[in-house]
Amino acid sequence: MKAGKTNLLLTVLMTTLFLFGFGLKYIGPSPKTPEISSGKSDNLKALKLLDQNCLSCHNPDMTGGHASRLAPPIFKVREHYYREDITKEEFTASILNFVKNPSEDKTKMRGAIRNFGLMPSLVIPQEDLELIVNYIYDNDLSSEAWKIDWDTFKKNQIRN
Ligand code: HEC
Structure with a gap:
């Protein structure tokens, strides 16, 4: 595989992971109002x-x-x-x-x-x-x- 393609794949992978992480943050167990x-x-x-x-x-x-x-x-x-x-x-x-x-x-x-x-x-x-x-x-x-x-x-x- 050429270096350029690998880089592109890596970028796509990282972006996906990043967005996934973001998604988790919003659906995750972080309540809007604090539960004291x-x-x-x-x-x-x-x-x-x-x-x-x-x-x-x-x-x-x-x-x-x-x-x-x-x-x-x-x-x-x-x-x-x-x-x-x-x-x-x-x-x-x-x-x-x-x-x-x-x-x-x-x-x-x-x-x-x-x-x-x-x-x-x-x-x-x-x-x-x-x-x-x-x-x-x-x-x-x-x-x-x-x-x-x-x-x-x-x-x-x-x-x-
Ligand atoms: C600007 C800073 C400051 C703020 C804001 C502040 N304090 Fe203090 N407080 C101190 C300092 C410095 C001491 C330690 C010296 C002393 O005991 O006076 C202290 C000590 C105390 C003590 C122990 C007193 C003693 O000497 O037995 C109590 C009780 C206390 N603070 C309650 C509070 C409460 C409740 C609040 C909020 C409503 C508050 N403080 C806000 C600076 C502050």
């Missing part, structure tokens, strides 16, 4: 709010290293506030109390203040904040299940 596994209809809205208001600093992705981060990842923050025997009310109240008016004497993360400086106070509507802190309580942000939710959310975010 942990239930609760408010969950997706809350995750959006969390993403928009908190995760730019509290990035849950551990790639990129310490130098590029602005604050501890959100699951670390949750770990410092969560206890087996804490009630949802206590948990959410204690995070709200800090976020609404961050100060050194309220901190449970002195090391984080040393590393990153005190968190700035943010202007966020109370009802959004409540959705966010309930979400942080309801979801084990260090679990594999949550990482899957988070990955699904990000993928859908890019596609939409």
Whole structure:
């Protein structure tokens, strides 16, 4: 076979494979709306709010290293506030109390203040904040299940 013909065949083959791959992507199991596994209809809205208001600093992705981060990842923050025997009310109240008016004497993360400086106070509507802190309580942000939710959310975010 001549080289030119082989090249042509190869090109056709690659194009076919490429288009096939594309086709798969569209009929494949990638839902248009994220299926957040942990239930609760408010969950997706809350995750959006969390993403928009908190995760730019509290990035849950551990790639990129310490130098590029602005604050501890959100699951670390949750770990410092969560206890087996804490009630949802206590948990959410204690995070709200800090976020609404961050100060050194309220901190449970002195090391984080040393590393990153005190968190700035943010202007966020109370009802959004409540959705966010309930979400942080309801979801084990260090679990594999949550990482899957988070990955699904990000993928859908890019596609939409
Ligand atoms: C502009 C960056 C930034 C944003 C946005 C941000 N944080 Fe923080 N946050 C920080 C930094 C830096 C720290 C670590 C220092 C500290 O604890 O104050 C922190 C710490 C915290 C802590 C631990 C406080 C302590 O010291 O015990 C909580 C709780 C927290 N953030 C919640 C949130 C929530 C909830 C949101 C979104 C509504 C949010 N943060 C958005 C920067 C941010």
